[in-house]
Amino acid sequence: MEELSAAGEPAIATHALTKRYRGGQLAVDRLDLVVPRGSVFGFLGPNGSGKTTTIRMLMGLIEPTSGTARVLGEEMPRAGRRVLPRVGALIEGPALYGFLTGRDNLVRFDAADPTADPRTRKARVDAALDRVGLVAAAGKKARAYSLGMKQRLGLAAALLQPRELLVLDEPTNGLDPQGMREIRTLVRGLASEGTTVFLSSHLLDEIEQVCTHVAVMAQGRLLTQGTVAELASSARGRLAVTTPDTAEAVRVLKEHGVNDLTVDDDRVTGELPVVARELADLNAALVRAGVRVRSFGTERASLEDAFVALTGEGFDVAG
Amino acid sequence: MSQAEAGAGSGAGAMARAVPAATARRTPSPLWALSLFRSEVATVFRRWRTFALLGVLAAVPVLVGVAVKMETQDGGAAGHGGGGPAFISQVTNNGLFLVFTSLAATLPFFLPMAIGVIAGDSVAGEASSGTLRYLLVAPAGRTRLLLAKFAATLTFCCAATLTVAALALAVGAVLFPLGDVTLISGVTVSFGEGLLRALAVAGAVALSLVGIAALGLFVSTLTGSGIAAMATTVGLLITAQILDQFPQLHAIQPYLFPHYWLSFADLLRAPVYWDQVLDNLGLQALYAAVFGSAAWARFTTKDITA
Numbered sequence: 285m286e287e288l289s290a291a292g293e294p295a296i297a298t299h300a301l302t303k304r305y306r307g308g309q310l311a312v313d314r315l316d317l318v319v320p321r322g323s324v325f326g327f328l329g330p331n332g333s334g335k336t337t338t339i340r341m342l343m344g345l346i347e348p349t350s351g352t353a354r355v356l357g358e359e360m361p362r363a364g365r366r367v368l369p370r371v372g373a374l375i376e377g378p379a380l381y382g383f384l385t386g387r388d389n390l391v392r393f394d395a396a397d398p399t400a401d402p403r404t405r406k407a408r409v410d411a412a413l414d415r416v417g418l419v420a421a422a423g424k425k426a427r428a429y430s431l432g433m434k435q436r437l438g439l440a441a442a443l444l445q446p447r448e449l450l451v452l453d454e455p456t457n458g459l460d461p462q463g464m465r466e467i468r469t470l471v472r473g474l475a476s477e478g479t480t481v482f483l484s485s486h487l488l489d490e491i492e493q494v495c496t497h498v499a500v501m502a503q504g505r506l507l508t509q510g511t512v513a514e515l516a517s518s519a520r521g522r523l524a525v526t527t528p529d530t531a532e533a534v535r536v537l538k539e540h541g542v543n544d545l546t547v548d549d550d551r552v553t554g555e556l557p558v559v560a561r562e563l564a565d566l567n568a569a570l571v572r573a574g575v576r577v578r579s580f581g582t583e584r585a586s587l588e589d590a591f592v593a594l595t596g597e598g599f600d601v602a603g
Numbered sequence: 604m605s606q607a608e609a610g611a612g613s614g615a616g617a618m619a620r621a622v623p624a625a626t627a628r629r630t631p632s633p634l635w636a637l638s639l640f641r642s643e644v645a646t647v648f649r650r651w652r653t654f655a656l657l658g659v660l661a662a663v664p665v666l667v668g669v670a671v672k673m674e675t676q677d678g679g680a681a682g683h684g685g686g687g688p689a690f691i692s693q694v695t696n697n698g699l700f701l702v703f704t705s706l707a708a709t710l711p712f713f714l715p716m717a718i719g720v721i722a723g724d725s726v727a728g729e730a731s732s733g734t735l736r737y738l739l740v741a742p743a744g745r746t747r748l749l750l751a752k753f754a755a756t757l758t759f760c761c762a763a764t765l766t767v768a769a770l771a772l773a774v775g776a777v778l779f780p781l782g783d784v785t786l787i788s789g790v791t792v793s794f795g796e797g798l799l800r801a802l803a804v805a806g807a808v809a810l811s812l813v814g815i816a817a818l819g820l821f822v823s824t825l826t827g828s829g830i831a832a833m834a835t836t837v838g839l840l841i842t843a844q845i846l847d848q849f850p851q852l853h854a855i856q857p858y859l860f861p862h863y864w865l866s867f868a869d870l871l872r873a874p875v876y877w878d879q880v881l882d883n884l885g886l887q888a889l890y891a892a893v894f895g896s897a898a899w900a901r902f903t904t905k906d907i908t909a
Contacts, residue, residue, distance in 0.1 A: 343740045345907040368742035375740070379733025383650055395642035396741035396748070402638050441737060 293357035295319045295449050295480040296342060300351035303337050311337040313504040314351065319482055319497070324475045326491035326512070327484040328591065329501035335484045336376055338501070339453055343373055356448055369399040372447040374455055378438030382427030386418055386437050389426050393441045400445065412440040417466070431458035439467070443474075450474060451482045456490060468494050488591060500594055507594045523563070525552045525570065526578040536573045540566055556582055639743055643755035647721060653759070656717040657766050663713060664705035664771035671695060672778045689868060698775025699784055699794070702801045703871065705771035706764070706808050710864050711844060714763055714808070715815045719836035721759045722819025725752040726902065728829030730909045745903045749820070753895065756816045764809040768801065790873040800870055807867040811883060814860035814890030815840060821898040827909045857882070860890050 296319035303312040312334040319325045329335050340346040342353050344361030353360045355367050380389050390409040394400050400408070413419050416436040421429070429437065435458055442450060452471070456464040471494050475481050485491050491498055492512060499509035508515060523542060527533050533552045534545050540562070542554040567580050647653055667688070675695045688708040693700040726749070729735035738748060775781070784797030792800075819836040826832050843859045846852055856862050863883035869876035 340736075340906075340908070343736075344742070345736055345739060347904070347906060364742050365744060368740055371740070373737075373740045375736055376733070379737055381646065381732070381734060384646070388649075392642050392646060393737055393741055395638040396738045396743035398636050398639070398742075398744065398747065400635065400638070401632075402635060438737075 293321075293354065295321050295323070296325075296353070296355055296482060298338075298342075298351065298353045301338070301341060301348055301353050302350045303334075303341060303346060304349045310504055312341070312348075315501075315504075315506050317499060317506060317509065319480065321480055322475075322478060323497045324471065324481045324483065324495045326495035326498040327482060327501070328486075328488070328491060328498060329484075331486070333501040334504040335501055336453060337504075339373075339375055339451055339482075339484065343371070343375065343451065344368065345375075365398075369397055369445065370448045371451060372442030372445070372449070373451040373453075374435075374438045374442050375451070375453050377454065377457060378434040378441075380426040380429070380434055380437060382425065384426060385423050386426055386429065386433075387413065387422040389437060390441055390444065394444050397445070408444050412443045415443055415470070416440045432460060432463045435459055435463075439470070447479055449480045449482065453484045454486065455483065456485070456487065464490070500591060502594075522553050522583045523556050523566070523581075524583050525580050526550055527552065527570075527575050528578075529575045532573060533570060533575045533577075536570050536575060537566065540569055542566070550578070553583070636747060639747060640751040640754050643751045644758050647755050647759055648762075653721070656720060657763060660709060660713055660717060660763055660767050661770045663709050664701060664767060664774050667691070667705055667708060668694070668701050668771070668774035668778050671701075689865070693785075694775065695779060697784060697797075698777075698779035698781050699772065699797050699801060701775030701779065702768050702771040703804060703868070705767050706804060706867065707865065709767050710808055710811065710867075711861065712840075714767070715812060715840050715861070716837050717763050718756065718760055718812045718815050719819050719840055720833045722756045722816045723823050723832035723834075723836040724829040725756060725820060726823040726898075727826050727832035728823075730827040730907070731829050733909060735909065736907055739907060746899065749824075749899055749902050752823075753816065753820055753898075756820065757813065760812040760816060761809045764805050764812070768805040768808075772801070786871050786873050787868065788872040792873065803870050804867045807870060807880060807883070808864075810887055811864050811867070813887040814894075817891040817894035817898070818860065821894040821901070824898045824902040824905065858886070860886060862886070 296317060298315050298317045301312060301315040301317070302310070304310050315334075315338060317338070327335055327338075337346060341348050342355055342360060344364040347361065355363075356370055358367050360367060380386075381392065384392065387409060390412055391405060394405050394408060395402070410419075413422050416439050418433065418436050418440060421433060426434065426437065435455065439452075439455065442452070450471075455471070456467050459467060468490065471481055471483065483491070483495060495512055497510065498512050498515055500507040500515075523537075525533055525537070528550055530547045530550060530552050534547060537545060537552065537554055545552060545554040563582070567577065570577055570580070671691065671694050688704050690700045690703040690707060694704055726735070729738065739745065743751075782794055783791050784794060784800070785791045786800075815836070818839060819832070822835045822839070823829075823832040826835075840861070843861050847856055847859050847862055863879050863886060866879035866883045869878075869880050
């Protein structure tokens with residue numbers, strides 16, 4: 285009965301979740317987060333915005349000061365023994381035993397799970413190594429691994445069991461572009477199999493490429509959450525004109541009420557006018573003024589624009 | 604990885620698709636819980652550091668044995684005038700006494716220092732390397748992990764004591780004659796009974812280390828630095844040993860964990876004097892209870908931020 289009702293609940297639901305550290309610092313402030321089942325949920329925020337503290341509370345590593353956190357329908361940290369075997373996690377980068385081989389690291393983490401059958405441990409470890417492409421390096425001591433390999437091994441540990449929820453904190457940190465692509469492919473593959481993926485990242489384009497939903501945090505507070513499309517559409521797009529006559533183009537556009545104009549080589553961009561039909565008039569005005577227009581159009585608002593609009597600051601600036 | 608995925612796709616994919624059913628019904632067998640303890644022991648004994656500690660311990664009986672042999676080449680007995688560790692004057696007559704000499708020599712410092720290193724590092728070392736968070740989300744369970752750590756430390760206590768005892772027996776057998784054993788009380792028993800008593804002594808020594816193991820485990824839950832925990836535990840050992848030397852402090856001495864350590868010699872009397880041996884075991888049990896509970900209370904409520 286409990287299982288049935290639990291299956292209908294969101295993968296993660298927090299209510300007024302708050303963490304105040306002993307020094308009095310408020311790390312997470314009344315967070316109400318809802319991660320739907322089956323979503324790939326991007327968790328965004330500058331460094332120090334409370335993302336990792338939130339993840340640690342969800343995983344039962346940190347006791348909330350107040351509020352509740354439900355993961356897979358059960359309350360954390362109390363139900364950790366039932367919930368955590370169904371959750372795979374990569375928290376703040378990989379941590380490995382340098383003196384053990386990659387394979388033995390996985391054996392150790394698998395042995396720590398009391399629901400893991402020792403008779404099938406080897407098969408699980410092999411499958412996880414295979415999944416992250418580490419079979420060839422499995423016999424090497426983990427201290428000899430590159431950061432990218434450590435990251436993969438950490439992912440392999442999260443994939444030892446079939447999981448309902450994967451919590452990945454900065455999973456592409458330290459990976460080369462090829463490695464990042466592979467992780468994205470892996471995340472998409474897992475999501476298509478029905479696993480809910482909760483992904484924190486500081487790479488907005490990564491969130492944009494992979495995620496269906498997104499939440500934005502700053503200074504311990506949730507600024508917004510929703511689908512990626514909703515958030516991106518909440519930020520207005522920009523007008524972009526490519527022309528060799530940039531100075532003239534800026535003058536004409538300014539005359540026609542386009543604000544926030546910036547010039548970048550032969551590109552002029554500015555805030556999109558509120559009324560769409562003005563666009564054609566703008567183009568005509570440019571041409572009339574003798575501006576040689578190579579291209580004219582609007583740029584879809586990126587998640588980054590939305591983010592900057594929300595936080596009022598660059599992404600990597602600590603809050 | 605994409606290639607690997609293509610290969611593993613069918614297997615892993617099928618597993619993942621069956622997610623809700625497979626994961627919800629995964630019920631643990633009580634025996635599987637022992638996996639963590641086995642993994643702990645394996646992890647301790649696969650560190651280079653552990654073998655360095657055991658190597659230092661193993662060197663003691665060899666050094667003592669060789670030194671006694673060299674000093675007594677002329678036929679005189681070693682340790683006349685009461686110098687050196689207990690029983691050392693008996694070693695030339697009977698190699699078995701090298702076991703008692705070596706244990707008496709290592710128990711005040713080398714053995715507990717080794718335990719302090721292992722126990723102090725047990726939780727704090729994992730915290731500083733970050734592996735603690737992955738064990739806990741596995742989920743190892745905090746109580747279960749602490750029990751596994753304590754049990755693995757006690758396993759190391761036994762291994763360390765046996766290393767000293769076994770090597771001392773081997774060196775003693777090679778360098779000195781073996782035979783009937785004359786006990787402290789003057790009674791002579793057969794070599795077989797002497798061996799049994801040596802085993803009992805080794806057991807008593809291993810159990811003497813329970814107190815510092817519990818103390819080290821507690822210290823280990825207080826800090827996120829393995830080195831700090833090891834240093835603190837060894838520091839507490841030295842402090843206790845020093846306090847145990849002052850006659851003015853006799854009121855607190857019965858509560859210092861090293862106080863009854865050398866009582867194992869009473870097992871070499873006929874009949875055995877049990878009083879201090881039992882006092883020692885009781886004291887070690889008290890330390891295990893007090894500091895074990897303190898470690899549990901601390902570790903189960905601690906925020907893991909490392």
